[in-house]
Amino acid sequence: MQSITAQREVDTTAAMEATSEAELRGRISAIRAELGPPLDLLSKIRAAHPAMALAAEFKRASPSKGVIAGGLGAAEQAVRYFGAGASVISTLTEERNFQGTLADLEAVRRATQAAAGGAPRPAVLRKDFITSRFMILEAAAAGADTVLLIVAVTPSDVLKDLIAFSRELGMEPLVEVHADEELPVALEAGARVLGVNNRNLHNFKMDLATTERTAAALTALGVNFDPSDPAATHALCSLSGMSNSEDVARYRACGVAMCLIGESLMRAVDPAAAIRSLRLDPSAAAPSSDSAGGAYTAGLKLVKVCGITRESDALAACRAGASLVGVIFAPNSKRRATRAQAASISKAVRAFGERDGPSAPATPLPPTPSLNQRTLSFLSSCRRPQVVGVFQNQPASEINEAVRECELDFVQLHGDEGMAACADIDVPVIRVVDVAAGDEREADVIGREIVESLTDDPSCILLDTSVRGVGGGAGVTFNWGVAKYLQASGFGVMVAGGLNARNVVDVVGDVVPMGVDVSSGVEAEPGVKDVGEVEDFVRAALLAGIKANEGI
Known part of the structure; x- marks a missing residue:
């Protein structure tokens, strides 16, 4: 971060030589005469209540993730965001690491204002490593309503000056804090809209509890940031790590008034649907995945890409939007990975997800959990991509050793170990249940047998095709009516067996399973993925899931 800031200062010095302050002030007057004055960020955030702004x-890119969505246009994406309910459009303008420009910022302002017509438009935020008045003038000249000021890169006296200068230009800044000691600095400098970066800017690890600790600290200091109180003097925002409705609900509970979400929306196959799924308005009904009282109706939640042996393929799956990366340890598999390969894959996936260890489930387990409760907890652990080790008829001691050595998040049992074997594994277990290829019995008959065999030991059930003499990866589908029966009986299931980018749309549209799993259907050869096929599969599955969930 410090090196990026230093480079921005060099770039800004060059910009100051090319453009005078007087010229920038002239542009500010011109764009405000054309488009109107800036919006007040604090008021914009409050106006969203009771919804979270x-x-x-x-x-387009970031130092930790590389290119995220290099081909997207800023204006078009911003209009999508605004149409789905975004109160603020944050626009990166740093070019070397984030591939952003001031031209993007102005394009966002003009496009969203045009899209709004006479209705309220979103506020436009310049997100950058701002360390000078000149950069704030640049932002205003491009039509920004507000700017991000980062305590970690700004001396306290400079921060105080930049906050005051922003307000002179009619812009209420968003002031970012991360470490505990930064909060008093921001408050002393006069910050009113406080944003918490949950990402450690030195090692890029994510800790979602950072926002909650900051909320507690503000409360202890007597700062009123209650979004429901019109007399509140401040607003608290969370600026990184959120990706789903559980995260939004978590932060709403501690008084957060606005969340900033970037990467997951940039990667989303349908950004508008992704925003709707956040359920920013607390009154929005959420589909329940607690199926204790009826059929599973929560829709597609997981996409798993299995049989991975290469770090590059694992990262391609993560970038495409896969929830789970499967690494096979079964002795006779053509896709078997070594422990060294698996450890490398786990390290890469955890770095991608900005985490050191397994993701803590947002839904904790009760003392004596049922299968459905275990599945809920399992799902809530999958907010970031997880690594699954796939085993077949191997001793629990060997599996647990591999879990520790390779840092596996979950285990999948794919043999005839039985349900009870899940209890001997140190991490949550996906239990594969085979459905014989060519079984001509009615789906309800097969499904009833499976339901009767289920216990509370696994965390998730995966249905796969059983072919005589082939231990998985046969590339053959089974009767999907069996999956429909299990879900109608209240069990969310994952579906595998013969899936590819062409037929995954059919199974998701027909069954709307909790998850889908692919291996041979996206391969160039056993253990080597075709990246284009992986991307097509994940995209097709997610789009089909969105359509099924929304009844399209």
Whole structure:
């Protein structure tokens, strides 16, 4: 971060030589005469209540993730965000690491204002490493309503000056804090809209509890940031790590008034649907995945790409939007990975997800959990991509050793170990249940047998095709009516067996399973993925899931 800031200062010095302050002030007058004055960020955030305000971010790339969505246009994406309910459009303008420009910022302002017509438009935020008045003038000249000021890169006296200068230009800044000691600095400098970066800017690890700790600290200091109180003097925002409705609900509970979401929206196959799924308005009904009282109706939640042996293929799956990356340890598999390969894959997936260890489930387990409760907890652990080790008829001691050595998040049992074997594994277990290829019995008959065999030991059930003499990866589908029966009986299931980018649309549209799993259907050869096929599969599955969930 410090090196990026230093480079921005060099770039800004060059910009100051090319453009005078007087010229920038002239541009500010011109664009405000044309488009109107800036919006007040604090008022914009408060206006969203009781919904949580959303700052939807346009970000083509980042230092930690590389290119995220290099081909997207800022204006078009911003209009999508605004149409789905974003209150603020955050636009990266740093070019070297984030591939952003001031031209993007102005394009976002003009496009969203045109899209709004006479209705309220979103506020436009310049997100950058701002360390000077000149950069704030640049932002205003491009039509920004507000700017991001980062305590970690700004001396306290400079921060105080930049906050005051922003307000002179009619812009209420968003002031970012991360470490505990930064909060008093921001408050002393006069910050009113406080944003918490949950990402450690030195090692890029994510800790979602950072926002909650900051909320507690503000409360202890007597700062009123209650979004429901018109007399509140401040607003608290969370600026990184959120991706789903559980995260939004978590932060709403501690008084967060706005969340900023970037990467997951940039990667989303349908950004508008992704925003709707956040359920920013607390009154929005959420489909329940707690199926204790009826059929599973929560829709597609997981996409698993299995049989991965290469770090590059694992990262391609993560970038495409896969929830789970499967690494096979079964002795006779053509896709078997070594422990060294598996450890490398786990390290890469965890770095991608900005985490050190397994993701803590948002839904904790009760003392004596049922299968459905275990599945809920399992799902809530999958907010970031997880690594699954696939085993077949191997001793629990060997599996647990591999879990520790390779840092596996979950285990999948794919043999005839039985349900009870799940209890001997140190991490949550996906239990494969085979459905014989060519079984001509009615789906309800097969499904009833499976339901009767289920216990509370696994965390998730995966249905796969059983072919005589082939231990998985046969590339053959089974009767999907069996999956429909299990879900009608209240069990969310994953579906595998013969899936590819062409037929996954059919199974998702017909069954609307909790998850889908692919291996041979996206391969160039056993253990080597065709990246284009992986991307097509994940995209097709997610789009079909969105359509099924929304009844399209």
